[in-house]
Amino acid sequence: MSPGPLCADDLRAVALEVLDLATRAGATAADAVAVQHAAFSAGVRLGALEKLSDARQKRLGLRVCVGERTAVAATADLTRDGLAHLATDAVALARATQPDPANGLPVRTALATETPDLDLYDATAETPSPDAALERARAAEVAALESDPRLTNSEGAEFSQDAATIAYASTLGFNAAYRSSSFHLGVEPVATSDGRMQRDYWYARARHLDRLEEPVAIGKRAAARTLRRLGARRLPTQEAPVVFEAEVAASLLRHIAAAVVGQSLYRGTSFLLGKLGEMVAAPLVTVVDDGRLPAGHGSRPFDAEGLPTRRTVVIEGGRLTSYLLDTYAARRLGLVATGNAARAVGEAPSAAPTNLYLEAGSHTPEAIIATLDRGLIVTELIGFGVNGVTGDYSRGAAGLWVEHGEIVHPVEEVTIAGNLLDMFRDIELVGNDLLFRGSVAAPTLKVRRMTIAGA
Amino acid sequence: MGDVLRPERFFRERYGVSEGTLERVLGSALARHADYGDLYFEFRTSETLALEDGLVKRASKDVSQGAGVRVVAGDKTGYAYSDDVTVSTLEHAAKTAGHIAATASDARAVAIRPATAPHDLYALPSPPLDTPLADKIALLEAVDREARRHDPRITNVLASLAIEHKLVMIATSAGTVVSDVQPLARLHIACIAQDGGQRQQGTYGGGGRQAFAFLLDGSRHLRFAREAARQAILNFEAVDAPAGEMTVVLGPGWPGILLHEAIGHGLEGDFNRKGTSAFARLLGTKVASELCTVIDDGTLPNRRGSLNVDDEGTPTARTVLIERGVLRGYLQDRLNARLMGVAPTGNGRRESYAHAPMPRMTNTFMLAGDATPQEIIRSVERGLYAVAFGGGQVDITSGKFVFSASEAYLIEHGTIGRPVKGATLIGNGPDVLTRIGMVGHDLALDEGIGTCGKNGQSVPVGVGLPTVRIDGLTVGGTRAETGSQRP
Numbered sequence: 001m002s003p004g005p006l007c008a009d010d011l012r013a014v015a016l017e018v019l020d021l022a023t024r025a026g027a028t029a030a031d032a033v034a035v036q037h038a039a040f041s042a043g044v045r046l047g048a049l050e051k052l053s054d055a056r057q058k059r060l061g062l063r064v065c066v067g068e069r070t071a072v073a074a075t076a077d078l079t080r081d082g083l084a085h086l087a088t089d090a091v092a093l094a095r096a097t098q099p100d101p102a103n104g105l106p107v108r109t110a111l112a113t114e115t116p117d118l119d120l121y122d123a124t125a126e127t128p129s130p131d132a133a134l135e136r137a138r139a140a141e142v143a144a145l146e147s148d149p150r151l152t153n154s155e156g157a158e159f160s161q162d163a164a165t166i167a168y169a170s171t172l173g174f175n176a177a178y179r180s181s182s183f184h185l186g187v188e189p190v191a192t193s194d195g196r197m198q199r200d201y202w203y204a205r206a207r208h209l210d211r212l213e214e215p216v217a218i219g220k221r222a223a224a225r226t227l228r229r230l231g232a233r234r235l236p237t238q239e240a241p242v243v244f245e246a247e248v249a250a251s252l253l254r255h256i257a258a259a260v261v262g263q264s265l266y267r268g269t270s271f272l273l274g275k276l277g278e279m280v281a282a283p284l285v286t287v288v289d290d291g292r293l294p295a296g297h298g299s300r301p302f303d304a305e306g307l308p309t310r311r312t313v314v315i316e317g318g319r320l321t322s323y324l325l326d327t328y329a330a331r332r333l334g335l336v337a338t339g340n341a342a343r344a345v346g347e348a349p350s351a352a353p354t355n356l357y358l359e360a361g362s363h364t365p366e367a368i369i370a371t372l373d374r375g376l377i378v379t380e381l382i383g384f385g386v387n388g389v390t391g392d393y394s395r396g397a398a399g400l401w402v403e404h405g406e407i408v409h410p411v412e413e414v415t416i417a418g419n420l421l422d423m424f425r426d427i428e429l430v431g432n433d434l435l436f437r438g439s440v441a442a443p444t445l446k447v448r449r450m451t452i453a454g455a
Numbered sequence: 456m457g458d459v460l461r462p463e464r465f466f467r468e469r470y471g472v473s474e475g476t477l478e479r480v481l482g483s484a485l486a487r488h489a490d491y492g493d494l495y496f497e498f499r500t501s502e503t504l505a506l507e508d509g510l511v512k513r514a515s516k517d518v519s520q521g522a523g524v525r526v527v528a529g530d531k532t533g534y535a536y537s538d539d540v541t542v543s544t545l546e547h548a549a550k551t552a553g554h555i556a557a558t559a560s561d562a563r564a565v566a567i568r569p570a571t572a573p574h575d576l577y578a579l580p581s582p583p584l585d586t587p588l589a590d591k592i593a594l595l596e597a598v599d600r601e602a603r604r605h606d607p608r609i610t611n612v613l614a615s616l617a618i619e620h621k622l623v624m625i626a627t628s629a630g631t632v633v634s635d636v637q638p639l640a641r642l643h644i645a646c647i648a649q650d651g652g653q654r655q656q657g658t659y660g661g662g663g664r665q666a667f668a669f670l671l672d673g674s675r676h677l678r679f680a681r682e683a684a685r686q687a688i689l690n691f692e693a694v695d696a697p698a699g700e701m702t703v704v705l706g707p708g709w710p711g712i713l714l715h716e717a718i719g720h721g722l723e724g725d726f727n728r729k730g731t732s733a734f735a736r737l738l739g740t741k742v743a744s745e746l747c748t749v750i751d752d753g754t755l756p757n758r759r760g761s762l763n764v765d766d767e768g769t770p771t772a773r774t775v776l777i778e779r780g781v782l783r784g785y786l787q788d789r790l791n792a793r794l795m796g797v798a799p800t801g802n803g804r805r806e807s808y809a810h811a812p813m814p815r816m817t818n819t820f821m822l823a824g825d826a827t828p829q830e831i832i833r834s835v836e837r838g839l840y841a842v843a844f845g846g847g848q849v850d851i852t853s854g855k856f857v858f859s860a861s862e863a864y865l866i867e868h869g870t871i872g873r874p875v876k877g878a879t880l881i882g883n884g885p886d887v888l889t890r891i892g893m894v895g896h897d898l899a900l901d902e903g904i905g906t907c908g909k910n911g912q913s914v915p916v917g918v919g920l921p922t923v924r925i926d927g928l929t930v931g932g933t934r935a936e937t938g939s940q941r942p
Contacts, residue, residue, distance in 0.1 A: 045729070051533070051810070051811070052552070053534045053536065054535040055537065056544075057521075057539060057809070058539070061537070069512075070512070071514040076518070076520050076539075090516070093514045098511055098512055130554070153730055153731055154731075155731055197852045197853065199731065237935050239935055267507060267647065269645075273654070323477070346515060348513060380850075382849075384859055385859035385931065387875060388656075389654050389655060390656075395857070395879055396879055398855070413855050414931075415879055417933045419698075437899070439581065451698045451932070453699050453930060453931040454700070455700055
């Protein structure tokens with residue numbers, strides 16, 4: 001609200017102050033993350049201003065260790081009094097828990113020694129320009145709705161920006177901060193034909209405003225995606241090849257991510273448990289996690305425990321080569337942390353991907369579709385029907401039916417089902433269209449065969 | 456935390472927010488031609504304890520605070536929020552939010568009158584946050600022992616106890632100030648089982664706006680533990696689920712997520728005011744079989760989805776959505792109710808001070824019918840009987856919805872047969888309830904585990920259902936059979 005500048009030094013100082021208070025309260029080790037956000041968004045609907053939002057937030061999360069016991073506490077009250085309460089609460093909570101020798105901070109020698117500039121910050125994110133924001137949203141929506149008379153309605157278009165400063169400090173002597181920014185523009189038109197409606201959306205996201213895709217291009221893409229759904233039908237229940245558009249292929253990678261993060265392995269909740277070194281995908285599949293991609297949506301100079309981020313090959317030529325680990329998970333599994341610790345301010349660190357992607361292949365999406373004699377292109381997936389323990393997969397789908405290499409009609413109200421291990425081993429073709437719209441990305445993928453349930 | 460203060464006094468003493476401050480800030484918020492404005496203050500303490508490997512090794516406590524200022528002009532909303540609650544940040548926020556209104560006018564005088572909620576649905580002698588940590592840890596340890604005792608193949612138990620204590624105060628430009636104390640507790644259990652090279656998982660849990668003792672009543676926590684363990688073990692026997700359209704019988708309770716996805720979201724006022732819901736303009740028409748009466752009720756005592764007042768200060772209510780098959784009402788917040796010319800229904804909810812409210816469900820359920828569950832099963836020659844579900848989702852505009860079964864059985868010749876693997880069920884919201892052929896007398900509400908997401912905001916909700924028979928729904932298994940026919 002009061003538009004104060006984001007000050008990394010202030011946040012670092014607060015983090016150090018709370019570490020001192022924690023130590024006095026009885027912590028044998030501690031680390032703290034302090035985050036400050038300034039967010040702004042503007043939305044239009046049917047050409048008119050619909051919403052404006054402006055926000056300031058500052059929060060601090062503290063992890064304390066008392067010997068082999070640990071707990072986490074978080075607050076928005078950064079006064080000395082507030083921090084002192086936080087420290088005593090955290091220490092009291094830690095004393096109530098049971099010890100685990102795997103708890104604790106990383107070893108000092110593993111810590112990052114520098115904070116590389118990964119091109120994550122655009123200072124314009126700090127100072128919103130409501131008029132320019134509205135103009136972008138309006139231009140995207142107009143471009144969408146003007147594309148075709150069947151686009152009769154809209155859930156609107158929204159432009160948003162976020163500037164953040166993230167500071168991390170620990171009693172090992174680590175104390176560093178970095179800034180990041182993000183800009184987003186999305187539009188969701190609604191089309192009507194024969195009394196039935198369809199919606200779809202498109203969006204762009206970038207860390208720098210001047211690298212954000214043009215509003216008109218976003219609007220036109222949203223319009224085309226919505227229009228192609230008109231007249232959608234169900235399919236008869238059958239087995240058929242399935243092509244995942246890049247945007248939905250990324251969701252398959254998120255299931256891989258959930259199966260290779262440390263906590264899923266030591267808890268035994270991953271379908272990839274015990275498969276390190278084994279073929280878990282077709283040989284043309286290589287999956288990489290890279291925390292240092294310049295301007296990447298998941299990039300960060302160091303992880304949430306102060307370890308340097310890095311490039312980790314998760315699947316190489318179909319073989320599972322590495323898990324993604326934070327310090328605790330690494331100790332539990334007898335492996336080495338991979339710089340993948342992440343944490344919400346109020347939570348303990350756990351492993352998460354940074355920028356996770358499936359390496360591009362050589363086929364254009366059009367060439368992949370041309371290989372379908374009869375098959376389904378999936379353009380949207382809904383629901384949560386994925387069992388992370390067994391890899392069993394069953395989700396609602398919408399898309400396009402292909403015969404003899406040509407799209408013949410849109411499809412809705414069907415499910416696609418299989419098992420993630422079979423699906424990844426059955427990847428026949430990988431597209432050349434890898435683009436990062438978020439921190440997890442994949443190109444178009446063709447899976448040899450899945451069960452489609454419909455009429 | 457021992458806060459016995461009423462929220463009004465708490466916010467006044469902690470942040471210096473007096474009635475005079477509220478009047479002045481609301482006045483600035485309406486300094487342009489706005490229709491409406493409100494202030495939402497929140498102070499939330501949450502505590503989570505988690506057990507794994509038989510030990511409570513993870514604990515966290517989170518205190519969040521903040522205030523949101525909203526200004527509404529026509530269908531436009533300005534919203535500003537901050538976690539730094541001072542009179543000057545509030546005034547600044549009011550001006551920022553007020554920019555939504557096009558033209559300047561004189562600051563408006565607002566006179567504040569404290570109001571009280573018409574019901575007191577979850578007054579607890581001792582909120583769950585106040586229960587000693589040792590008792591909570593003992594509960595989790597008992598859950599772990601019970602689950603492992605159920606079957607030696609249970610190799611790990613992940614149990615968490617999440618407790619929240621929220622103080623809110625809402626001041627509106629209509630002059631009302633209303634506050635509420637909102638406790639919430641939830642026990643969640645996941646059991647991992649191993650048999651040879653096979654691993655399976657079962658989950659269960661529950662809670663509500665309840666005291667800690669609720670979880671121990673009748674050894675509820677141990678029953679939850681056995682349920683999670685039973686589901687994990689059952690999955691070893693599960694065969695591939697069928698694929699295709701078939702008769703589906705849903706068991707009572709949590710399968711009511713059907714109503715939440717197929718009907719509830721599509722009846723939220725915002726989508727209907729904008730005409731983007733598949734249910735838009737269907738008021739007064741038949742959208743379900745005459746056996747179906749569907750209610751959203753935020754006034755059920757101690758339920759997870761209940762509130763004394765919604766997050767705009769409107770008292771919660773019981774709203775008939777579908778009466779004997781006919782669409783009767785939408786779920787409304789203030790903005791959409793005003794634009795549609797109807798009364799708000801007490802469904803304006805928000806995740807926190809960092810979010811503007813919108814129409815949301817509370818506890819959504821179908822009234823009981825006459826059939827016995829046995830009659831319903833017996834009436835099915837071949838189909839699926841689904842009793843436990845994970846999450847669901849809906850495309851409001853096309854009306855297509857999914858919900859994913861985690862425990863289901865084949866029905867053959869009127870008898871429950873083998874368990875099948877989890878599968879997603881998909882259907883069309885505006886017509887799925889027209890296919891309800893039988894409704895059981897066994898209405899049950901869920902155990903208190905549900906969280907609903909919409910536009911990035913999560914709120915606790917409840918669902919309920921009697922046993923029902925749906926004559927045709929697509930089951931998304933892997934076993935595609937020739938001869939899978941419409942019934």
